[in-house]
Amino acid sequence: MTTTTATVPAAPPTPNPAEVTRAPRPDIEPEPDGRLDRFLVGVFVAVPLLAVLGITMGFHRHFTHSSFKAARPLRVSLAIAGSLAIEGPVLVWVADHRRHHKYSDREGDPHSPWRFGNDWKALTKGFLYAHMGWMFNPNRTSQEKFCPDLLADAPIRRVSNTFPLWVAVSLLAPALIGGLWSMSLAGALTAFFWASLVRVCLLHHVTWSINSVCHTFGHEDFDVRDKSRNVAWLAIPSFGESWHNLHHSDPTCARHGALEGQIDISARTIWIAEKLGWAWDVRWPDEDRLSGKLTGKRSKRLGSMTKRHPAEPDDLMAA
Numbered sequence: 302m303t304t305t306t307a308t309v310p311a312a313p314p315t316p317n318p319a320e321v322t323r324a325p326r327p328d329i330e331p332e333p334d335g336r337l338d339r340f341l342v343g344v345f346v347a348v349p350l351l352a353v354l355g356i357t358m359g360f361h362r363h364f365t366h367s368s369f370k371a372a373r374p375l376r377v378s379l380a381i382a383g384s385l386a387i388e389g390p391v392l393v394w395v396a397d398h399r400r401h402h403k404y405s406d407r408e409g410d411p412h413s414p415w416r417f418g419n420d421w422k423a424l425t426k427g428f429l430y431a432h433m434g435w436m437f438n439p440n441r442t443s444q445e446k447f448c449p450d451l452l453a454d455a456p457i458r459r460v461s462n463t464f465p466l467w468v469a470v471s472l473l474a475p476a477l478i479g480g481l482w483s484m485s486l487a488g489a490l491t492a493f494f495w496a497s498l499v500r501v502c503l504l505h506h507v508t509w510s511i512n513s514v515c516h517t518f519g520h521e522d523f524d525v526r527d528k529s530r531n532v533a534w535l536a537i538p539s540f541g542e543s544w545h546n547l548h549h550s551d552p553t554c555a556r557h558g559a560l561e562g563q564i565d566i567s568a569r570t571i572w573i574a575e576k577l578g579w580a581w582d583v584r585w586p587d588e589d590r591l592s593g594k595l596t597g598k599r600s601k602r603l604g605s606m607t608k609r610h611p612a613e614p615d616d617l618m619a620a
């Protein structure tokens with residue numbers, strides 16, 4: 302028979318003061334530090350905004366159409382910002398776009414959806430060609446003929462000639478920043494995916510939609526000789542470029558969304574630059590010039606920023 306000896310319970314170990322004060326582990330892990338995520342979202346938002354403005358306000362309204370004059374630092378910044386959109390060097394972009402206006406929806410237009418005919422089959426083919434296909438056409442627009450002004454501008458020519466550098470910056474900078482910020486390959490790859498690949502893809506489709514959608518669908522608010530149309534649902538993503546019918550009707554006008562209620566973020570940014578003294582001689586919509594072009598198909602009035610011409614005192618006396 303075995304006898305059990307009564308065991309005296311061991312005295313609890315002396316608690317470590319550090320352990321006493323430590324809170325029990327929670328059932329749910331605390332949220333990881335979200336600073337990297339917020340930073341990447343910031344990169345994902347800010348870089349595209351700059352690149353879009355570089356195209357809409359810079360390549361298009363300033364360099365192609367001289368809708369406003371800009372201080373040298375703003376001019377060079379717009380050329381660089383537009384290059385970050387990776388839509389080609391500024392001189393190539395401007396030459397192609399000036400040719401588009403010269404031959405709009407006729408033979409010679411580099412990207413008309415109506416190029417192959419009017420029936421639905423030809424138009425579908427033309428739509429795809431206007432959206433993307435035209436870029437694979439080896440025929441290049443003559444820069445000597447279409448943008449001699451920019452060829453003569455040394456700083457802008459330099460930005461244009463160094464386009465591969467801006468492509469590298471645009472694609473690699475987000476990855477580099479994301480990698481350094483998180484000190485991880487995952488951070489670099491996440492930033493590269495969202496702030497480089499997705500951003501460039503979205504931006505290209507918005508720009509290409511102006512060539513394809515806005516020359517096929519939409520409203521003809523102003524008289525034009527081509528098929529350019531105003532497309533409301535693209536106004537915000539395109540920063541106002543989808544008011545393309547007004548643009549073809551009055552190409553040098555700085556505000557494309559000239560009618561009441563038409564949102565035009567690029568025009569508002571030009572307005573801010575004008576207030577800051579960075580832009581001047583802005584060609585705002587002109588009531589006299591535009592009211593005669595209104596088709597009257599929709600009851601719309603010219604919006605804000607329009608230059609009105611009140612009757613002269615002499616006219617009032619005569620009336």
Ligand SMILES: [Zn+2]
Nearest residue numbers: 398402548552
């Ligand atoms: Zn244009």
Ligand SMILES: [Zn+2]
Nearest residue numbers: 401529545549
């Ligand atoms: Zn057009």
